Amino acid sequence: MTPRNRNGRRPGAGRLALALVLLLLGLAAAAGAATPPPAPHPVFLVRLEGTINPGTALYLRRALREAAAARAACLVVELDTPGGLVASLRSMVQDVMASPVPVVVYVAPAGARAASAGALLTLAAHVAAMAPGTNIGAAHPVELGRGAKDETLSAKAENDLAAMARSVAGERGRNVEWAEKAVRESVSATAREALRLGVVDLLARDRAELLERLHGRRVTAGGSPRVIETRDAEVRVVREGLRERLLRAIADPNVAYILMMIGMVGLYFELAHPGVILPGTIGAISLLLGLYALQALPVNTIGLLLILLAMGLFVLEILVTSYGILGFGGVVALILGSLLLFDTPETGVAVAAAVLWPTVLLAAAAISTVVYLVVRVRIRRPETGLPALVGARGTAREAVDARSGRVFLHGEYWNARSPVPIPPGREVVVERVEGLTLHVVPADEHRGKDAPEDA
Template identity: 50%
Template sequence: ASSAWADSTVVVATYEGVINPVTAEYFHDALAFVEANRAQALIWQLDTPGGLDTSMRLIIKDITGSAIPVVVYVAPSGGRAASAGVFITLAAHIAAMAPGTNIGAAHPVAMGGGEMDKTMKEKVENDAVAYVKSIAEQRGRNVAWAEDAVRKSVSVTEKEALQLKIIDLVTEDLQVLLEKLDGRRVTTSAGTTTLKTKGAAILTFSMGWRLEMLKALSDPNIAYVLMTIGMIGVLAELYNPGAILPGIVGAISLILAFYSLQSLPVNYAGVLLVLLGVILFILEATVTSYGLLAIGGVASMILGGLMLVKTDAPFLKISWSVILPVVTLAAGFSLFVVGMGVRAMRRQPTTGSEGMVGLVGVAKTALTPQGKILVHGELWDAISEQAIQPGDQVEVTRVDGLKLYVKPASKKGDA
């Protein structure tokens, strides 16, 4: 079938970062926005180091099943389409790149922690090769290069990509891209259409605050910070009941951390190590270990951070620039807050009936054995096993309801 879009509007959606479930949802929503606004094409401006295979495949399914032409534009200058970005760019109906960008390095990486064995490595690699070849063949792109991008992690500049027929266009900006797209015939799942983009109006589709927040939460560095805050807050509340604020902040942080971790290949040994580190910091505030527990806590939290996400992909690793400050602050905060709580629990009560014990007062009447005494400016009924004369100093030994049990005091009272 052959058709021409009457509407002279295109939608531009921009994404920069790791490909993850949030990316897939954003792309799906962008396509729905194009349909709702009867725009003739979606231009997806992309800059990515790669990401999760499952999310990448969801995006490609949306592209291949779309009745709307999808243009993937690798930009701005200095951007890249690496790893999962290679597959997505090759799958686009039209692929374009800005000057100063590159594409390639699509070799699959382990997501299970450590190195894959030879057999599993071959299986994963062959599956990725078959997938990228089928995508390249469908779009008439360079199949041999696509295979090399997976097997050998080759990467090329935008000029080389154009010469090798990996992409269709090199263009400086969106306006020039629209001019170069004008008149191109594109075959989608709905048939063949001719783009009329010269002078087309541009509608921008942004993520919105919800997806922006979820994107931030999907960062493993954020997950590590939230998990640490959450554990410290909850444990601080347990050691200092009634503080309320640490418990609330801790619970919210833990919920957000677990949401973040569900989109990442999590190593639960790393989670347990972070928890152990926080517990050791708290024990350091309650037990005399001469710093051994604190040292163990530091080591445990650092190892937990390094092991938390089980992948060889560098863009999913937790940064040292995050681990070290978090461990330092966690240690200091735990020792300070929990230490305050422990000291408060150990401190002798100074109010209420328990706070009366040990106070010294003055007998206002003879205690034989019962009489009146003055303590802290208050008149109390008192009982003494020894005879006490008016004006004698007494010390409170026990409280029974509204009666004080006293004994003679050898020091001057606080009456």
Template identity: 45%
Template sequence: MANRELLNKHLLSLIKYFICLLISFLSTSVYAKEIIVLTVNGVINPPHAEYTIKGIQKAHEQNAEAVIIQLDTPGGLDTSMRSIIKEMLNSQIPIVVYVSPKGARAASAGAFITLAAHIAAMAPGTNIGAAHPVAMGGEKMDKTMAEKITNDAVAYIKSIAKQRGRNIEWAEQAVRKSISSTETEALKLKVIDLIADDLNSLMKDINGMKVKTARGEVTLNTKTAKINKIEMNFREKLLNFISDPNIAYILLMIGIYGIIFELSNPGAILPGVIGAISLILAFYSLQTLPINYAAAGLILLGVILFILELKFTSHGLLTLGGVICFILGSIMLFDTANPLFKLSLSVIIPVTLVTALFFGVLLRLAYKAHKRKPVTGVEELIGLKGIAKTDIDRHRGMVMVHGELWQAVSDEEIKKDEEIIVEEVKGLTLKVRRAN
């Protein structure tokens, strides 16, 4: 009896042990939280801001363990940067910014975003800094305005650094003097929290770290978390693609070509449709980019000069003026003080040459049309082909030309159903010959 009770106790203990193992397994696999991984590669612009904010919001909806932003950027627009940082500072979920892969950078706006993270990490061979604000729109700022913008940026980055417990002095100098640091220097200066070789190393390093979010202190558990990489959707990729200054410029030119070609050849339809779509896409891009309106005026003047060349004979002077306006306007179109928004000469030169060629072809066609003798009425029949409906000789016959029956004569005998060509129109009679 005692042996049986002892056996039952051992069996009960074994069952409890297996139940605990099962609960542990379920908690670490089925109910393991996710880590959302976002990739921001390129200029910080509205599409990147929308993508990042949506990713953070999705992490909140899914109650994710954390959000990791893999960052590689030369900088970008202040408004887009601030909208991302605002979402980060108010996040209830830990945000980790990881400057990667090797060779990546977090410059300008990227430095602000990295400092705003709960945990800032960098891969080997990366750098951070150079956050001095640059004027948008191509205009040169006066000293007072430049000072106001710089002071505003300094106050902003200092408040971020203070909130995240980072090096405030370094943050200020990154804006005022555009200083930049390598990953080892940044770690030593307490600008970032750690250096990680790759994403897996980062996951191991941040496991167990405590961070202060909008909902209070959170201890990260990345050991059992699953990685969920979220890519840009098609819309975001498209908008990000056309936000490139070179793409915006090409779309603008295609739009101009298409509309002018449609106006020159009413009814062509396809050029007009392509032109209209390209212009709409270009206008979206241009509203997100710093435009120099004087440069836009030069491009418009260039188009006007090309059109005037079609109307008046200037022996190429108007075309030359248009080419010069195009080149100057293209070089100055976007903010020249900021290298992020410079147009590439490898784009400007081909587009200008294609533009000159395009209007040159239109000019040639217009010249030929001007020189061609006007043809009206029945004279249009000369040179057309038709079919002999009867035998034709010098005296009489009938032909079908352009869907109409005509009396016809010929210097040679033509049999019925033979193909003919109209040589001359004499009143209501056509003089024809055998086509072959």
């Protein structure tokens, strides 16, 4: 029998148990080392450029939805905007504030701006960042489309937007006083000034530096604390869909203006030449798209009315022979309406001069050409049918008097009458047509407008 120690255990049993424990720990450590660490959550990225409009809001909403479904580390919004519509801004701010995924608004690249509505969107982000050489601010609301300024409505719009700026800035722990001044006094700040004033959270030269500086930052998103982990994360770019591109494109003032001009010219061609169909079809579609775009844009009512007046004058030129007077008035109204349609330098919503002048000149030239052709047709004597015989020259084949006679005209024999006797072989001129009977006079006694001889 194997001897036992005083505790009743065999010698070496403790060493065996210790070796077994060490072996199990070694195997567990090796298994842990062989298992790769979990991949970091992806970073979603969208690029918002140009005006803020319904297409932009739809694009951001879809990006937020996809980021939440993928449990993204954060959604980075690279922003460069002159501003836009308050209704679209409110929708975007609501989506950002309610997002369970941290939203990082990054004003970039150098030279970009977050002006007007863009400033408030930046304030609403969980993390606000700017690239050096960018600026933010000037968020005072601009009431457009009114002849005389309504002080009460302007004050209501200003107070409403100022309250919104204070609310989102306070919720994100940013400079509430500066946010209100951006609305009431249109103050702006450079990137470094914004960082010093507590308007934004950090500066980053490029996207790589931004992601590095975001790593480990703590935020509250969707009511829960979150730690943003962006180191070595995959960056997924959310592309615009067809509907979003279409909405954003037609909401651009330059595109909306061109659509309006195409629609007006197309319908005018169809009215001037009924039955052509193609210009009218293209014109109707373009006009409807243009009118939809105008609903999404801050339009100057006077400018729009002048363009509609121009269209009315062009149509009247077709119906009433004014010898170009109505058409000229329509061209003047078209030019003035185009200049006033988006007279909004404060928000940056305006038709570029490089688009406006070529478009309005081409439209005016096309419509003026049609007006000229219509007027020329109206004043030109008929060339077909019985009215075209008036003024034509022929030859008497029989004696023509007040009761009967026959003349040869345009290769045919016609019954004819004349207030004076006309012997056979004499040249005659048609003065009027009555049924199928020509009323003629001797050519040497005719004082009206002569026509080429056709005997």
